[in-house]
Amino acid sequence: MRKAFITGTAGFIGFHLAELLLQEGWEVSGFDGITDYYDVRLKRRRLEILGQHPGFRFTHAMLEDNDSLQGAIAAAAPDAIVHLAAQAGVRYSLENPRAYIDANIVGTFNVMEAARALRVQHLLMASTSSVYGANTEMPFDESQKADTPLTIYAATKKANEAMGHSYAHIYGLPTTMFRFFTVYGPWGRPDMALFKFTKGILEGRPIDIYNNGEMWRDFTYVTDLVRGIRGLIDAVPGGPETAVKGDSLSPAAPFRVVNIGNSTKVRLLDFVDAIEAELGQKAIRNYMPMQTGDVPATWADASMLQQLTGYRPKTDFREGVAHFVRWYRDYYSQ
Numbered sequence: 001m002r003k004a005f006i007t008g009t010a011g012f013i014g015f016h017l018a019e020l021l022l023q024e025g026w027e028v029s030g031f032d033g034i035t036d037y038y039d040v041r042l043k044r045r046r047l048e049i050l051g052q053h054p055g056f057r058f059t060h061a062m063l064e065d066n067d068s069l070q071g072a073i074a075a076a077a078p079d080a081i082v083h084l085a086a087q088a089g090v091r092y093s094l095e096n097p098r099a100y101i102d103a104n105i106v107g108t109f110n111v112m113e114a115a116r117a118l119r120v121q122h123l124l125m126a127s128t129s130s131v132y133g134a135n136t137e138m139p140f141d142e143s144q145k146a147d148t149p150l151t152i153y154a155a156t157k158k159a160n161e162a163m164g165h166s167y168a169h170i171y172g173l174p175t176t177m178f179r180f181f182t183v184y185g186p187w188g189r190p191d192m193a194l195f196k197f198t199k200g201i202l203e204g205r206p207i208d209i210y211n212n213g214e215m216w217r218d219f220t221y222v223t224d225l226v227r228g229i230r231g232l233i234d235a236v237p238g239g240p241e242t243a244v245k246g247d248s249l250s251p252a253a254p255f256r257v258v259n260i261g262n263s264t265k266v267r268l269l270d271f272v273d274a275i276e277a278e279l280g281q282k283a284i285r286n287y288m289p290m291q292t293g294d295v296p297a298t299w300a301d302a303s304m305l306q307q308l309t310g311y312r313p314k315t316d317f318r319e320g321v322a323h324f325v326r327w328y329r330d331y332y333s334q
Helices: 012-023 040-051 066-076 097-118 152-171 193-202 222-234 268-279 303-309 317-331
Strands: 003-007 027-032 056-060 080-083 122-128 175-180 206-209 255-260 284-287
Touching: 003 012, 003 066, 012 027, 012 040, 012 222, 027 040, 027 066, 040 056, 056 066, 066 097, 080 097, 080 222, 097 122, 097 152, 122 152, 122 222, 152 175, 152 255, 175 222, 193 206, 193 268, 193 317, 206 268, 222 255, 222 303, 255 303, 268 317
Parallel strands: 003 027, 003 080, 027 056, 080 122, 122 175, 175 255, 206 284
Antiparallel strands: none
């Protein structure tokens, strides 16, 4: 039986990845601090669902608690570590930057130390499309420089990539960083646009639409995302023989960076239209200027993901919105 250790299993993406692996017959050890950044009842419900699988084990502790983390990973003896836990949210990083340093820098260092000590077969860690920062050439591909982050959140994730490369080089630790593009879907975070828009429309409250709606995002459905991660677990970086066309594989380490996105640039107003159509209710739109730290557009080149795994995200945003709205109505009708 294959074993995975996943940080952030009470979170949106970690929950979906753990469920996918459990359904495939993996043994999954989860780790999460269950912080109150958003409604902990949602996090606990995700864990209850995972707990119904006999192959799931869970440790409740913070990434900064190094002893608990090292002990949990050692006990799990995983083949792969997937590090998803982080202080998330671009806007919250403007209010509480220290939370990002503690969780995303110190916490990630602790995960890397555990992976080094156990010599795991593959360490996979979450980055973000936000590392592309002020880049304007699109679609974003992994060969572009990412030296202009616009928020402390993006800066911590760029630091994680640099940290991961150094450990891969020094210790020969196979490491893959994946950059997510605007993930959405059932069990999503309440601070994300789709969740906020749906809630606001149903409650008859105005929704804030930044940059007067002139925003484009590469909306990536969560099931597509975790299937991409699942494929990357088996795409272990190594020497030149593991390279594919256009690879970001480092010449100095078993390390690569991979985009996971839908490869479709969607206008924010079209996304809002899709939510209204699914809800059968119009939004009260409050048009706002661009918020500090935001970018007008994201758009992924996901061809490397397809080269490495044979998989490419493909869910149309209207279909994904419909799935989310059905989940939302069901969850909040209980």
